[in-house]
Amino acid sequence: MNPHVSEQGPVVTVDIQTGNGTRTDVQQPKLIKKQRLLYLPPTAEAWDVEIADAQSTVLSIRPGLYQYDFATPMRARMLRDQPWKNIVESESAPTDLSELMLVLPRVAGDVPIVTTATPDAQFVAGEELLLQCAPADGGFYEMVIRPIEEGTTSSDDEDEDGDAATTRRMIVQGNRKRFKRGIEPGRYAVRVRQLMPVETWQGDAAMWSPWSKPLQLAVWRKRDEQQAHEARIAEHRLSLMADRDAHGVLTVTDPWALPPNCPDDADVRWFRTPCYDGSSMLVNELPAYYRDPWTYYLDCIAALVERGFAFRTWNELLDNPAPRSNHEIVLQFDVDAGPKSFARLYPELHRLGVRGSIMIHRRCFDWYEYEVEDLDCDLLQEAEANGWTIGYHNNSIGNVQRTDRAGDYSEGVLIEAQRRFADDVEHLRQWFDVKVFTHHGGNVVNHRTPVPVSAEVVCVDKAFNADLWATIDRSYSDGGFQSRPKPLQQRLAEFNRGRYFIRNHPAKYANYDPDFDVPPLVAEDITNVGGRATDELRVQIDRAIEKQTRWIDDRIEYRMGLRTSRANHHKPLTAGMTPRERIGPTVERLYEGRTERFVRQSPWMWGDPRVYWWRMLDAYAPKTGRILNVGAMPPDRRNETLDFVGSAEVFEMDIDPARRPDVLADITNPPREMLGSFDCVLLFGLTIIHSPSRAVDACRELTKPNGVSLFGFAADTHPVRGGLWDPVMRPVWTRGREPLGNIGLKGHMWSFTEKSIRELFADWAEYEFEFFSNMFYVVARM
Numbered sequence: 001m002n003p004h005v006s007e008q009g010p011v012v013t014v015d016i017q018t019g020n021g022t023r024t025d026v027q028q029p030k031l032i033k034k035q036r037l038l039y040l041p042p043t044a045e046a047w048d049v050e051i052a053d054a055q056s057t058v059l060s061i062r063p064g065l066y067q068y069d070f071a072t073p074m075r076a077r078m079l080r081d082q083p084w085k086n087i088v089e090s091e092s093a094p095t096d097l098s099e100l101m102l103v104l105p106r107v108a109g110d111v112p113i114v115t116t117a118t119p120d121a122q123f124v125a126g127e128e129l130l131l132q133c134a135p136a137d138g139g140f141y142e143m144v145i146r147p148i149e150e151g152t153t154s155s156d157d158e159d160e161d162g163d164a165a166t167t168r169r170m171i172v173q174g175n176r177k178r179f180k181r182g183i184e185p186g187r188y189a190v191r192v193r194q195l196m197p198v199e200t201w202q203g204d205a206a207m208w209s210p211w212s213k214p215l216q217l218a219v220w221r222k223r224d225e226q227q228a229h230e231a232r233i234a235e236h237r238l239s240l241m242a243d244r245d246a247h248g249v250l251t252v253t254d255p256w257a258l259p260p261n262c263p264d265d266a267d268v269r270w271f272r273t274p275c276y277d278g279s280s281m282l283v284n285e286l287p288a289y290y291r292d293p294w295t296y297y298l299d300c301i302a303a304l305v306e307r308g309f310a311f312r313t314w315n316e317l318l319d320n321p322a323p324r325s326n327h328e329i330v331l332q333f334d335v336d337a338g339p340k341s342f343a344r345l346y347p348e349l350h351r352l353g354v355r356g357s358i359m360i361h362r363r364c365f366d367w368y369e370y371e372v373e374d375l376d377c378d379l380l381q382e383a384e385a386n387g388w389t390i391g392y393h394n395n396s397i398g399n400v401q402r403t404d405r406a407g408d409y410s411e412g413v414l415i416e417a418q419r420r421f422a423d424d425v426e427h428l429r430q431w432f433d434v435k436v437f438t439h440h441g442g443n444v445v446n447h448r449t450p451v452p453v454s455a456e457v458v459c460v461d462k463a464f465n466a467d468l469w470a471t472i473d474r475s476y477s478d479g480g481f482q483s484r485p486k487p488l489q490q491r492l493a494e495f496n497r498g499r500y501f502i503r504n505h506p507a508k509y510a511n512y513d514p515d516f517d518v519p520p521l522v523a524e525d526i527t528n529v530g531g532r533a534t535d536e537l538r539v540q541i542d543r544a545i546e547k548q549t550r551w552i553d554d555r556i557e558y559r560m561g562l563r564t565s566r567a568n569h570h571k572p573l574t575a576g577m578t579p580r581e582r583i584g585p586t587v588e589r590l591y592e593g594r595t596e597r598f599v600r601q602s603p604w605m606w607g608d609p610r611v612y613w614w615r616m617l618d619a620y621a622p623k624t625g626r627i628l629n630v631g632a633m634p635p636d637r638r639n640e641t642l643d644f645v646g647s648a649e650v651f652e653m654d655i656d657p658a659r660r661p662d663v664l665a666d667i668t669n670p671p672r673e674m675l676g677s678f679d680c681v682l683l684f685g686l687t688i689i690h691s692p693s694r695a696v697d698a699c700r701e702l703t704k705p706n707g708v709s710l711f712g713f714a715a716d717t718h719p720v721r722g723g724l725w726d727p728v729m730r731p732v733w734t735r736g737r738e739p740l741g742n743i744g745l746k747g748h749m750w751s752f753t754e755k756s757i758r759e760l761f762a763d764w765a766e767y768e769f770e771f772f773s774n775m776f777y778v779v780a781r782m
Contacts, residue, residue: 021782034061111246112136112212114143114192115564117719118601119773120235122228129179129219129556132725133192133212134562136175140195142208143177144169145217148187175725185221189214213248214382234260240483240773241440242283243565251555252274252283252481254568255521255548259283262290270512271525274544275481275569276551277367277398277442278337282508286487297509298348300488304329304495305352312499313389314357314436314460321471328499332473334377334393334438334479337368338517345510346383353662354767358383359393359438362424365402365659367442367547368518377431386513392457396420398444400713403550408559409448424453436460441479443555471763478508509715519544531603564717564724566771573770573777577619580606587611590640601720602773609775610640613684613712617644620710620779624648627677628702630695632661641682648679660718664747668694675701679708686713687721687749696760703782711778716751718774735759752776 040063089177115121117130133141145168147648151304159222170177172192191214196207220228241257244250259282262268270290282289289296310325317330333356342358351358358380363371385389397415401408428434437457439447451459462469476491477484485491492502504673511517514531519540523533532539552569581585602608621627623646632652633640641650653670654661665671667683668691681699689695692713714721718734723732730749731737733756742748752760754769757776761767767780 045330046619082671084750095275098402102774108583110562111210112141112192112194113246113562113564114190114212114215115719116215116217117725118232119239119607120232120603120718122235123182123184123217123219124225124228125185125219125222125371129182131177131179131190131215132719133172133175133194133772134723134724135194136727138174141172141175141192142169142195143172143190145183146189146191147190148189148216150187154529157400173540183219185219188217188219190217191215207510212246212636229603236602236604236607238283239565240568240604243408243563243567245560245563247561247562249555249559249565250481250491251560252280252569253552253565254571255281255552256571256574259285259290263287267291268528271520271528272522273507273511273518274521274541276544276547277440278505279368279480279544282481282483284487286489288489289487293509293512295302296489297345297504298352301331301349301354302352304492305354309495311353311355313355314391315389315433317437317468317471318458318460321468323471325500326494326497329495330499330501332359332438332501333357334359334440334503334505335361336393336440336505336507338505338511339370339375340513340515340517341506341510343379344513345506350386352552355387357389357391357436359391360428361393361395361440362427363399364395365399366627367551372428374432381431384432389436390428390434391460392425392437393440394424394426394432394437394446394449395444396449397426397446398440398442401444406443406554409445414448414450417446417449418452418597421449422455425455425457440466443551443559448763452481455562463737469501471499472501475501475503477503478505479503521545521548564719565774566717568771571770572768573616573619573779574772583618586643587614590614590643593637604617609712609772609773612772612777613773614640614644616710616712616779617641617682620708621645621682622648622679622708626651626677627680627682628653628663628674628678630654630667630681630683630699631685632659633655635660656682670702676704678702679704681707681709683709684712686711687751688743688745689750690741690743692733692750693735693738694751695764698765700780700782705782707782709780711776711780713752713776714749714751715771715774715776716753718751721749721751722774732756733760762779 017623066313113134114131117132125127131143133143147166161179173627191211193211194209198208198211198700205494218228218231219362220231230458231640237260241252241254241259243251243253252275255272258264261284262270269292275281286296307327308325309327309329311329311331312324314330329352333342333345335358360372360375361370362379380390397409397413398411399420400416405413425434425437435457437459438461439449439459447461447464451457459465460468462475474495476488478488483491509518512529514526514529517679519537520526521541521544523538525542526533526537549569556567581595587605591608594608596609598608598610602611605611621644625648627641627645627648627650629650630653632654638650638652651663652659652661653665653667654664655664655666657664663671663674667689681702683699686692686695696711703709714730716723716730719725720729721730723730730751731740733750733752735764740748740750754776757767757769757778761769761778761780764780764782767778769776770777771777
């Protein structure tokens with residue numbers, strides 16, 4: 001919005017497009033950027049507001065307080081068709097800024113999370129829907145459920161109001177909202193914010209947390225139930241391998257898992273790669289991508305060329321941002337760990353007549369290592385001569401921190417990073433005409449580097465160049481672990497008239513070759529691309545896995561906040577399990593007996609906690625001797641244990657005579673004559689035992705020397721049994737809270753953390769544990 005003289009009032013001196021504004025006295029319009037609010041005072045009957053669209057539309061707006069959220073011309077144009085929402089009527093102008101701020105929504109506290117009580121957000125019309133929020137510390141939440149129009153994608157910065165006629169807004173007491181009959185079919189974005197404690201308010205103005213990131217929710221029609229089930233399986237699989245925190249930071253928590261859409265046959269020219277800067281795999285692409293990433297990518301770009309898109313570079317746009325065509329693409333490559341990959345891609349893109357911008361480091365350490373001199377500078381200079389832009393990819397803070405100063409953003413680090421930034425740009429200019437730069441991501445916040453004025457470079461990242469990005473309508477990125485906001489092929493198909501940005505990392509498409517930039521995570525996967533699993537390759541992979549472990553641990557410590565899962569990259573138990581294809585027939589037969597309620601909680605068979613327990617029995621329970629199963633299985637389901645323990649003799653213990661146990665006793669007080677008499681003790685129900693510490697100690701006493709005991713129990717993140725969502729009824733275990741009263745499936749239940757495990761099993765000779773599907777599993781030995 002540009003300054004415009006109204007015939008009815010003073011000059012409006014705010015610019016919604018770039019977020020700038022003059023703040024003189026409160027008799028003038030005000031832009032309050034943090035709350036995304038525009039205040040138009042009652043010193044005029046109406047204000048003329050010019051919208052930054054192609055037609056410079058002028059709207060007449062009455063005095064009041066209005067929300068805005070317009071990052072691009074496309075979204076600014078929406079104002080022509082949607083009314084502005086006045087938050088509060090202004091009968092008289094406030095006398096000072098503090099008085100004005102009393103009527104504004106106040107923001108404080110951490111960003112909350114909203115999710116479903118299932119591992120997916122795919123529902124069928126009429127199905128009960130339970131939405132739950134964290135933190136779960138009492139009080140109230142405001143919840144907004146906004147329909148997503150067909151063919152559009154909800155972004156993280158969408159307006160919380162939407163169309164008042166279709167958006168549902170409600171105040172929820174506590175942290176759960178249950179829709180017993182579900183909601184009508186459609187796609188929705190759900191966001192929440194938490195009302196902060198009264199003592200934090202200022203005057204009568206309520207303090208609210210920031211809005212959560214949107215939960216994408218789908219409700220299918222009854223006739224599409226099979227499609228809904230397939231979507232559930234895909235989302236369930238994805239939830240087991242990746243996790244997003246409250247701020248939207250995504251990480252792969254199980255890098256050994258296969259993405260949901262990856263075909264499980266031999267016709268795949270793709271392999272899993274270790275998870276660290278510059279080498280992460282894409283987890284949400286289409287099957288065609290995993291079959292052949294190279295062909296998939298080039299076909300996507302060729303389709304844009306065939307549709308008449310013109311390719312623009314950042315240097316061009318800095319010189320003249322005006323459009324030269326009705327269909328434009330700004331294509332950017334962050335080379336990162338993929339210099340060989342880019343060298344493969346460039347000739348093909350040049351053949352298609354494509355031009356883009358190439359962001360390169362001067363040097364890089366730790367995760368991938370090279371100097372600019374190690375790159376194919378002749379090829380890059382050729383690209384520059386052919387109209388490509390070469391820019392600096394700022395990794396200066398990362399190069400200062402390295403491994404021994406991770407998470408350090410002290411003044412000394414920033415000063416050194418600033419010096420390196422300037423040196424890097426000057427060094428790169430020996431080969432290239434560097435005018436622009438972008439910030440490298442990963443675990444390090446490189447944009448904290450104070451940009452040296454002497455470098456004379458322009459940042460072209462969206463967050464730091466609103467004017468340049470005001471000319472761009474939509475974008476796509478494959479940074480991190482996901483194609484955003486959807487798979488590349490689907491996203492590019494939505495591009496029509498306008499200017500669009502694409503960020504690609506060449507290793508995501510051209511790394512899958514025996515001469516790779518980044519090794520496969522599993523040596524045998526190299527055969528997918530015609531390579532051989534050699535001893536040399538295995539050594540490379542071992543080094544890469546060490547980096548991966550450090551990178552994921554750093555990401556959790558330094559980047560991620562409140563989240564709904566835990567990392568699963570340490571896999572001591574899974575590593576010893578029988579491959580799925582060999583145990584599959586037995587598992588499939590038993591899985592057929594799972595009730596509908598459990599299948600809804602675990603749509604993908606291999607993600608069912610009970611299936612994982614069966615695999616544990618198969619791998620770690622003895623096949624001879626005596627086994628005690630605590631928490632007796634019903635007689636008609638005892639083959640769920642017997643099928644995995646060979647000829648071992650199994651004894652059932654329970655306090656409920658209806659289950660017809662062999663031993664009617666409480667595990668916290670077992671018969672003394674049974675101590676030290678079992679080769680193995682099984683306990684899958686620690687959550688419903690009033691004193692878990694006594695139960696774990698009793699299992700140790702019941703186990704023979706050199707024996708083993710297996711345990712399974714709910715983590716605090718479990719959507720139904722976790723303390724993250726219900727700290728009162730599902731408290732996190734501490735020894736001081738024992739015994740827990742009113743214990744049972746309809747009463748109180750314990751949940752656990754890594755700290756709980758270390759305390760519970762401290763007296764065992766050795767133990768290993770693993771997190772999977774919001775459960776902890778432990779193998780403990782005498």
